[in-house]
Amino acid sequence: MSEPDLKVRIGPLELKNPVLTASGTFGYGQEFSELIDLNELGGIVVKGLSLKPRAGNPPPRIVETPCGMLNAIGLANIGLENFLKEKLPRLQRLNTAVIVNIYGHSIDEYGAVAAGLKGVEGISAIEVNISCPNVDKGGMTFGTDPDISAQVTEKVLENTDKPVIVKLSPNVTDITVIAKAVEKAGAHAVSLINTLTGMAIDIETRVPKLANISGGLSGPAIRPVAVYMVCQVARSVKIPVIGVGGIMDYRNALEFLMAGASAVQVGTANFVDPRVSIKVIEGLRKFCKDQGITKIEEITGSLKVE
Amino acid sequence: MIEQNTQIIFNKKIAPGTFLMGLRSAEIVIQARPGQFVMIRVGPNTDPLLRRPFSICGTRGDDLFLILYKVVGKGTAIMSNAVKGEKLSVVGPLGRGFELPEPGRKSIFVSGGIGVAPLVFLAQAVKSNLLFIAGYRSANEIVPMEQVGLNLTDISIATDDGTAGHPGFVTELLASHLTESAEGHLKIFTCGPLPMLKRVAALTIERDIPCQVSLEATMACGLGACQGCAVRASKDGNKTYYHVCQDGPVFDVHTIDWESL
Numbered sequence: 001m002s003e004p005d006l007k008v009r010i011g012p013l014e015l016k017n018p019v020l021t022a023s024g025t026f027g028y029g030q031e032f033s034e035l036i037d038l039n040e041l042g043g044i045v046v047k048g049l050s051l052k053p054r055a056g057n058p059p060p061r062i063v064e065t066p067c068g069m070l071n072a073i074g075l076a077n078i079g080l081e082n083f084l085k086e087k088l089p090r091l092q093r094l095n096t097a098v099i100v101n102i103y104g105h106s107i108d109e110y111g112a113v114a115a116g117l118k119g120v121e122g123i124s125a126i127e128v129n130i131s132c133p134n135v136d137k138g139g140m141t142f143g144t145d146p147d148i149s150a151q152v153t154e155k156v157l158e159n160t161d162k163p164v165i166v167k168l169s170p171n172v173t174d175i176t177v178i179a180k181a182v183e184k185a186g187a188h189a190v191s192l193i194n195t196l197t198g199m200a201i202d203i204e205t206r207v208p209k210l211a212n213i214s215g216g217l218s219g220p221a222i223r224p225v226a227v228y229m230v231c232q233v234a235r236s237v238k239i240p241v242i243g244v245g246g247i248m249d250y251r252n253a254l255e256f257l258m259a260g261a262s263a264v265q266v267g268t269a270n271f272v273d274p275r276v277s278i279k280v281i282e283g284l285r286k287f288c289k290d291q292g293i294t295k296i297e298e299i300t301g302s303l304k305v306e
Numbered sequence: 307m308i309e310q311n312t313q314i315i316f317n318k319k320i321a322p323g324t325f326l327m328g329l330r331s332a333e334i335v336i337q338a339r340p341g342q343f344v345m346i347r348v349g350p351n352t353d354p355l356l357r358r359p360f361s362i363c364g365t366r367g368d369d370l371f372l373i374l375y376k377v378v379g380k381g382t383a384i385m386s387n388a389v390k391g392e393k394l395s396v397v398g399p400l401g402r403g404f405e406l407p408e409p410g411r412k413s414i415f416v417s418g419g420i421g422v423a424p425l426v427f428l429a430q431a432v433k434s435n436l437l438f439i440a441g442y443r444s445a446n447e448i449v450p451m452e453q454v455g456l457n458l459t460d461i462s463i464a465t466d467d468g469t470a471g472h473p474g475f476v477t478e479l480l481a482s483h484l485t486e487s488a489e490g491h492l493k494i495f496t497c498g499p500l501p502m503l504k505r506v507a508a509l510t511i512e513r514d515i516p517c518q519v520s521l522e523a524t525m526a527c528g529l530g531a532c533q534g535c536a537v538r539a540s541k542d543g544n545k546t547y548y549h550v551c552q553d554g555p556v557f558d559v560h561t562i563d564w565e566s567l
Contacts, residue, residue, distance in 0.1 A: 027531035034307050035397070047531075055546035058566070062526050062534035067352045069526060073533050076547070220352045248352060271527040272347065272355060274309055274397060 004288035005295045006281070008042070008262050010240045011188035013125050013163045015042040015097055015263060018296060019253065019281045022244055022267030023048055023101035023127060023167075024073065025218075028087040029094070035274045040281060043097030045265060046087070048129050050103055051112050053079035063200050063209040068219030068246070069268060070198050072212035075103060075132060080116045092122030099165065103129040106136050107148075107155050114159035126162050128152060128187075131169040131194040131216075143169035143194075146181035153185035165242065168192040168233070170222075175229050176236035183237045191242035191265060192233060193226045219268040220246040227255050234260020234301060248276070250283025260301040307400060308333050311393040315370055317386070320453045322446055323377045324420065325386050332369040334398055338362050340428035341403025341520055341556040345528040346373070347395040348384040358382065359525050361424035361497070361555070362399060364455055374423040374454060400528050401555050404428050404518050407435075407493045414439065416480050416506055418498025419447065424520050424556075425497055426454050436460065437483065441476025441502065445469035477505040484513055494559075496520070500567055507564050517559035523550035538566035 006017035021029075023045040029038050038044065056076025063070050078086065083100075091098045100123050104110035110128065117123055130143030130152055142148050149166070156164050166182040168175055170193035179190050195216025200209040208214075226245025234241045243256030244265040253264045269276040288296055308331075315328040334344065345357035358381045363374040377386050388394065404424070407413045415425045415438045422440055429436060441464040442448050448470060451458055463471030464479050472479050476498075484492070496506045497520035510517035523535035530552035537554070539545045540563045548554060548561065 025527075025531065027529070031527075031529045031531040035309050056533060056536060058538070059536045059547075060524060061536055062524055062532065064354060064356050064524075067355055069356060071526070071532070071534060076533050076536075219355050268355070268526075271532055272352075272357065273395070274527075274529065 017042040017281050018263035020265045022265035025267040025270045036278050039095045041096045045099040048075050048101045048103050058211040068221030070215035072210045072215035097124035099125045099127050101127040103132045110152050111155040111159045114156045127165040129167050144172050146177050149178050150181045150185035153182045153187050157186045163188040165189040165191050169194050171197050176232050179233040179237050183239050189240040193245045222246050227259050230261050231259040250280045253280050257299040258303045262300050309397045312396045314392050327373045328370050335365045338399040339403035340431050341424050342399040342401050344396050344398030348381045354381045363423040364427040376420045404556050411493050414494050416496040418502040421498030422449050439479045507559050520556045521550050538563040
């Protein structure tokens with residue numbers, strides 16, 4: 001049998017395969033370039049970018065939890081200007097999709113970061129992190145309010161020439177409400193889930209294990225939650241869904257595809273096995289071959305429910 | 307830097323709760339520099355999930371590298387049960403190691419507990435004009451230097467409880483060697499628990515003696531991607547935080563904000 005076709009479409013964006021690396025877990029790609037061929041990836045979602053550099057939170061920033069980890073890095077990053085100067089040239093030489101994850105602390109800041117990336121070559125899409133605090137609204141997370149999520153989406157769309165993926169927060173009552181709001185605002189796709197807010201305490205000292213007190217839970221511990229939310233959202237919107245949350249191998253990736261995702265992001269697993277994303281791609285290819293599937297797109301939403 | 311399934315050649319207890327593991331990898335041996343570390347995945351399961359960072363404790367021949375570790379949690383407990391012939395996935399060597407002392411300068415190595423590990427590797431490279439001061443909580447924790455492949459003539463021991471060597475802290479022994487006549491000719495290399503490092507930092511900074519410190523931090527990736535292992539930088543530089551995995555684990559004593567630790 002001939003090689004299966006692993007290409008997928010995320011709205012206007014075509015990926016050579018459905019496996020992306022998740023923002024914040026893969027740096028700017030170069031950190032892994034000695035260990036894997038980045039060109040084999042479906043794409044790289046780079047570390048969350050803000051208008052100005054951000055130093056991040058005080059340590060401890062990470063703590064391991066059962067089958068997962070909590071992080072409170074604090075969105076540390078080098079800022080738009082340094083990104084364009086220092087990181088982008090290397091990314092532009094890659095033969096894979098480069099998706100820039102952006103965030104802001106006000107709706108205008110989202111617009112400004114998007115505007116700064118407008119017309120820049122070698123950037124395939126923008127992923128918008130709406131799981132951060134809105135300083136104009138007393139620090140309430142943008143992504144917990146459907147209207148504000150829509151406003152952020154519109155602002156980014158006004159300021160960009162690239163496809164826009166909105167990354168959804170799972171820390172909401174009904175994620176489909178937010179998904180529908182950003183779809184209506186014009187988002188080309190949604191990715192989900194971001195980390196689940198959590199906390200761990202050192203019982204000897206009675207002090208939180210993270211200096212930030214709370215952090216974002218990731219890793220295989222959150223996967224069933226993510227699969228369910230992807231399934232719910234895929235049934236609520238018409239735009240493509242990218243599944244994220246605790247993928248450790250190709251079987252996990254298949255769960256997301258079957259639940260309705262058109263592509264997936266591998267995150268925390270990159271820390272555990274820096275070659276995992278390549279192994280997921282190989283696993284998906286073999287699965288398609290073994291099952292006689294000619295196009296991997298056929299798997300998306302193929303879940304059987306009585 | 308590589309990722310490799312390396313075979314365990316030995317994994318032996320050399321003191322209560324302290325193990326020396328030999329892993330086979332010609333590629334890591336050829337690249338490894340004293341002070342660098344590796345990230346080890348203790349098994350295929352997802353609990354514990356993350357790799358564990360370990361200083362390289364030395365190399366033997368052209369294809370064996372050593373890891374010295376203390377059983378402190380779930381990951382190291384699993385490692386301590388691993389047997390010869392099993393394979394462990396290793397990423398490394400990682401990070402910036404020690405800068406070797408200039409010829410003619412006397413080196414003093416100051417270790418606390420399991421912090422001897424990177425200094426043993428460094429001692430293999432420095433060889434002469436070297437005093438090794440090793441501190442432990444108690445005599446039964448002492449790492450036998452000949453077992454880790456080191457035959458030193460000049461070694462002093464301190465134990466907190468006085469059961470061996472100098473009764474008291476290793477930093478007291480260090481202070482006794484920092485005489486005025488010696489100050490211009492010394493270089494200090496240190497690794498160990500934080501209170502000890504802070505004391506070494508204070509002693510060397512106030513006397514203006516060059517000092518390199520190997521720091522420990524919780525890490526997720528070891529590659530500079532997660533930025534989890536942040537340590538606050540001193541006001542001298544233009545950075546707020548360094549990342550222990552990439553900017554370190556070995557730092558010049560002046561670059562760290564010791565107050566924050």
